[in-house]
Amino acid sequence: MLAADRIIALALMGLSLCFMIYALRLPIGWEPETGPGAGAFPFWLGLGMLLASGAILARSFVVRPHSDETFIPDADAIPQILGVIGLLLGAIALIPLLGAYIALMLFLLAYLRIIGGHGWVLTGILTLTTPVFLFFFFEVTLKILLPKGITEPLFYPLYAMFF
Amino acid sequence: MDVLALLADGFATSISPLNLLIVLIGVTVGIFIGAMPGLGSVNGVAIVLPLTFIVPPTSAIILLAAIYYGAMYGGAISSILLGIPGASTAVATTFDGRPMAQKGEAGLALIVAAVASFIGGTVSVVLFTAFAVPLADMALAFGPAEEFALVLLAFTTFVGLGGDDILKTIVMICLGLVLSTVGLDIISGEPRLIFGDMPGFYSGVSFLVLAIGVYGVGEVLYTIETSRNAPMVTPARLTFSELRAGLSKMTRMWRTMSLGSVLGFFVGILPAAGATPAALMSYGVAKSISKRPESFGRGNPEGVAAPETANNAASTGSLLPMLTLGIPGSPTTALLLGGMVMWGLTPGPMLFVEQKEFVWGLISSLYTANVAAVLVNIALIPVFVWALRMPFTVLCAMVLVLCIVGGYAPDQRMHDVWMIAGFGVAGYVLRKADYPLAPLVLALVLGPLMEKSFRQTMIAEHGDVTVFVDRPISAVFMAISVLLFLLPLIRLLRRSRARASNPAPAE
Numbered sequence: 001m002l003a004a005d006r007i008i009a010l011a012l013m014g015l016s017l018c019f020m021i022y023a024l025r026l027p028i029g030w031e032p033e034t035g036p037g038a039g040a041f042p043f044w045l046g047l048g049m050l051l052a053s054g055a056i057l058a059r060s061f062v063v064r065p066h067s068d069e070t071f072i073p074d075a076d077a078i079p080q081i082l083g084v085i086g087l088l089l090g091a092i093a094l095i096p097l098l099g100a101y102i103a104l105m106l107f108l109l110a111y112l113r114i115i116g117g118h119g120w121v122l123t124g125i126l127t128l129t130t131p132v133f134l135f136f137f138f139e140v141t142l143k144i145l146l147p148k149g150i151t152e153p154l155f156y157p158l159y160a161m162f163f
Numbered sequence: 164m165d166v167l168a169l170l171a172d173g174f175a176t177s178i179s180p181l182n183l184l185i186v187l188i189g190v191t192v193g194i195f196i197g198a199m200p201g202l203g204s205v206n207g208v209a210i211v212l213p214l215t216f217i218v219p220p221t222s223a224i225i226l227l228a229a230i231y232y233g234a235m236y237g238g239a240i241s242s243i244l245l246g247i248p249g250a251s252t253a254v255a256t257t258f259d260g261r262p263m264a265q266k267g268e269a270g271l272a273l274i275v276a277a278v279a280s281f282i283g284g285t286v287s288v289v290l291f292t293a294f295a296v297p298l299a300d301m302a303l304a305f306g307p308a309e310e311f312a313l314v315l316l317a318f319t320t321f322v323g324l325g326g327d328d329i330l331k332t333i334v335m336i337c338l339g340l341v342l343s344t345v346g347l348d349i350i351s352g353e354p355r356l357i358f359g360d361m362p363g364f365y366s367g368v369s370f371l372v373l374a375i376g377v378y379g380v381g382e383v384l385y386t387i388e389t390s391r392n393a394p395m396v397t398p399a400r401l402t403f404s405e406l407r408a409g410l411s412k413m414t415r416m417w418r419t420m421s422l423g424s425v426l427g428f429f430v431g432i433l434p435a436a437g438a439t440p441a442a443l444m445s446y447g448v449a450k451s452i453s454k455r456p457e458s459f460g461r462g463n464p465e466g467v468a469a470p471e472t473a474n475n476a477a478s479t480g481s482l483l484p485m486l487t488l489g490i491p492g493s494p495t496t497a498l499l500l501g502g503m504v505m506w507g508l509t510p511g512p513m514l515f516v517e518q519k520e521f522v523w524g525l526i527s528s529l530y531t532a533n534v535a536a537v538l539v540n541i542a543l544i545p546v547f548v549w550a551l552r553m554p555f556t557v558l559c560a561m562v563l564v565l566c567i568v569g570g571y572a573p574d575q576r577m578h579d580v581w582m583i584a585g586f587g588v589a590g591y592v593l594r595k596a597d598y599p600l601a602p603l604v605l606a607l608v609l610g611p612l613m614e615k616s617f618r619q620t621m622i623a624e625h626g627d628v629t630v631f632v633d634r635p636i637s638a639v640f641m642a643i644s645v646l647l648f649l650l651p652l653i654r655l656l657r658r659s660r661a662r663a664s665n666p667a668p669a670e
Contacts, residue, residue, distance in 0.1 A: 001596075008596045012334055019341050022356045026348075035622040038348040041614045042341045042356055049337035056330045071595060077388040084387060085588060088380070088563060092580050100571070104564055111563075116556030126557065134568055142216055144572045 004071035006060050012053035019046035083115055099149035101131045166296055173523025177531050182225055185218065186528055189226045190536040191543070193233020198241050198547050199558060201386030203250025204234035204478065205495040209378040210562060212371060212502050213569035220506035221521050225528040227502060228482070231495055232284065232532045235438065235475045236540045239276035239467070240547050243269055244397045252438035252474045255446040259459060259466025264397040266462050273401070273544055274409035275464045276471045279420055281537035283472030286424035287431075287479035288529045295515070295526065299487040302512035307623070308630050310489075310616035312640035314609050316647075317434040317490050318602065323647030324433065326440075327599040335593075335603040342368045343610025350618055363578030370501040370608050372570060372582045377600050378494075379566035380587025383559045385594055396551050401544055412464060419449040419465050420472045427473030431480025434605070437493040438477040445473030479529060486522065487512060489612065494601040497608045505573070 020043055027037030028044070072078060091107035105127050112123040138144045140162050148155055176182065196207035207230045215223035238253030243260035256276060263272040305313070318336050325332055345356045346367030357364040413420075423445040430441035449469035450459045459466045481492030482499075489511030491497035503510050514522050570583040590600055624630045632638045
């Protein structure tokens, strides 16, 4: 917990520094006509964040309130969490290429079959019905087009039918 | 009476067939989401919000409010049947709900929870109706200085009363406020914090993206880690005789339930408090005034009724500042507020003047939602018991798919979907390190108002900051803010003084 606490505090300090540097591109002081400059709010709040996260880091060397706790109580959960994150990022990366429908079907297939360990029947039903539901809900009802990528031509007959 | 006439007009909106159907769908979805371990009202609203474009704004907020309400009912179901709270708001319900289920009284416990929720909800909606108009009238006199002081007050309640690590709370508030400044500046029109000219950041960081990330993806990751072993579902059977026995038992709990309702409502109004502490406080009060306090924790139905009235009352209470002042009392109401902005409504007291139909449609729908929720809850108990057996991996997969598509739909940008994934992972890690996420979401929603009101005041007063203490209402808010900010310091001082006078500390 202690190491994790310090790493997170450092990361937050870095993030606030990054905010402050970007805010400095704009006026952060008093502007004659328009009051506080556009960069003032993000700059000074970024400074507040830097000081508070710096205090958290400094405190971790003085008192150790949670030193008996571990950051990851159940080490067996790590592969599963990383697997879910990996699948999620993979699916998002595939959406512009293969389209939302194929990418999400691959996501569901991998998730339910590998991580969930479910049988082919349940996996198959959910993998096939979810895109149908999404199509009717978003594209037909809400008229919001989801990305199709290279699968776009396959949808021309469907567009002709529903629009 | 004026209010009653307005309420009657509201009912004309809320009992239209479309809105009744929406309330019914909303409470059913809400109870279902609330009953799922790990998912609560805030997750339900975050996941469903992008799907509300399908209906007009009044119906959309009625749907979300019904989900919010339903989730409060549903939280009790898994508290009783699984022994793990369906949402943090139902923690106190496990204290007596679980022992009752183990004694074979699961059916009775579910009935008590549903009826108590109904009573808490109804009492608090009546209180809400009574307080809303005077409060909105008062708020109409607010200028930018008062607005700024009020937002500051909302944040300092998190510092003073939130109960989380104070430094971590401050970090989260600052982070949320800085994120809210990303995009084009409202006054100078200049792009800010676009991180090396990334076009995706020009329109800012949407609260919806943060909410779906933190409460959708982040919550799923957190729940995967914490509840991997499938818990045992206690069987519950329900008969009409049990229903009648339960109702007659409840007539003797009127004192606990009325206390719980009023307490819950007022605790719910406070930004940092909300339904979870309200339920715990109500449980404590019920136990201390009981003639048999020793029976609490061993399956006393009163120990189910007390928290369940309070958490429903608190959820209504936190709607009050959101609707009348434009300052949300909880993360869920912050999302409702963000939704209102998205639909083109300006939250705050002007709603009561300009959008009467919207406001009173929503308020009256709280009455119908309560009736619908108690009926759906009791009628569909067998269905919810069955749903609790659903493998968690199926639920996770569905929630993640909805997060991706729901995050893409409002603006149709892949940038948002990537941000959701980023916020999800970051939110999961921050939550594990005890960083509170509610102040972050609230800060992102309130940030624009805070900055605008501050800069407007500064321009009008030529940089004279004493205006915040010169104006009486703003001065009161400022004084309370300072007090709340100092509260943790005072506590720390008293503790160290107590330690100094007592040389052998307990640790």
